[in-house]
Amino acid sequence: MTELLFKIIIIGDPTVGKTSFIQRYVNDSFRRDYKMTIGVDFALKVVKWTENQMIKLQLWDIAGQERFTSMTRVYYKDAHACVIMFDLTQRSTFQNAVNWKKDLDSKCSLTDGTPVPCLLLANKCDLSHREVEQSEIEKICREHDFIGWTEISVKEGIMIEEPMRFLMEEMMIKH
Ligand code: GDP
Ligand code: MG
Numbered sequence: 001m002t003e004l005l006f007k008i009i010i011i012g013d014p015t016v017g018k019t020s021f022i023q024r025y026v027n028d029s030f031r032r033d034y035k036m037t038i039g040v041d042f043a044l045k046v047v048k049w050t051e052n053q054m055i056k057l058q059l060w061d062i063a064g065q066e067r068f069t070s071m072t073r074v075y076y077k078d079a080h081a082c083v084i085m086f087d088l089t090q091r092s093t094f095q096n097a098v099n100w101k102k103d104l105d106s107k108c109s110l111t112d113g114t115p116v117p118c119l120l121l122a123n124k125c126d127l128s129h130r131e132v133e134q135s136e137i138e139k140i141c142r143e144h145d146f147i148g149w150t151e152i153s154v155k156e157g158i159m160i161e162e163p164m165r166f167l168m169e170e171m172m173i174k175h
Contacts, residue, residue: 003054006171007078010059011100012085013093014066017123020154021085022059025164030155047168055168069099076108080171082118083163088151089124091131094140101144110174117170119163120149126156 010018019041023029026043041061049055060079062071084100086093097120105115120141122132134151141149147170152159 001052001054003056004175005056005058006080006168007058007060008081008083008167009076009079010061010083010085011071011104012066012083013069013087013090013096013100016085016087016090016093017154018066018085019061019063021083021121021123021152021160022061024154024157024160026059028157030157049168049172055172057164057168069096070103071107073107076104076116079108079116080110080174081167082116083121083167084118084146085121085123086132087124088122088130088132089127094122094132094136098140098144101146105145114174115145117147117167117174118145119167120146121163122149122151123154125151125158126153 010022012018020030022043026045041063043059043061045057045059047055047057060075062075065071082104084097086097101118104118109115122137137149148166150159150163154160
């Protein structure tokens with residue numbers, strides 16, 4: 001049995017659902033009450049990838065610093081992949097997703113110099129008052145070099161595993 005460890009950072013504006021996403025993905029739980037965390041949190045998810053391959057995902061959650069749309073290099077250091085999240089019901093968080101991507105690419109890349117594979121997740125698709133069109137998401141996904149995007153609902157548990165699986169496939173190719 002071999003084991004790989006990957007570092008994945010989750011970034012995006014405050015309240016888009018980053019911490020909830022990590023909790024959902026790692027513990028399959030959802031809390032409605034909003035708890036602002038300060039500092040950096042880690043969560044670990046162990047995935048049996050194949051018969052003899054384990055993958056350990058170290059999920060980094062920024063907390064309290066995301067209002068600056070900028071992270072220190074230390075946080076990005078040696079990341080294998082990134083998830084940028086926004087809230088479909090808050091247009092400003094979508095507009096800022098591009099700034100997050102620029103911050104990421106300006107501060108880190110893979111050891112071969114290529115950009116860190118980055119997914120764009122559009123959260124809160126369970127809510128009806130949307131402020132962002134799918135065509136707009138497609139456009140920024142293409143223009144800013146995201147590896148893909150999908151709508152998700154952390155609350156309802158919609159599309160949590162699938163995008164993470166896709167990201168792992170991408171990391172395995174790059175590895
Ligand atoms: P963070 O600041 O990005 O870490 O966001 P949190 O995970 O703390 O979530 C902020 C708020 O959004 C909380 O009240 C969550 O319960 C709520 N939330 C997170 N995901 C969803 C979702 O998919 N749908 C809805 N309706 N609310 C969500
Ligand atoms: Mg949080």
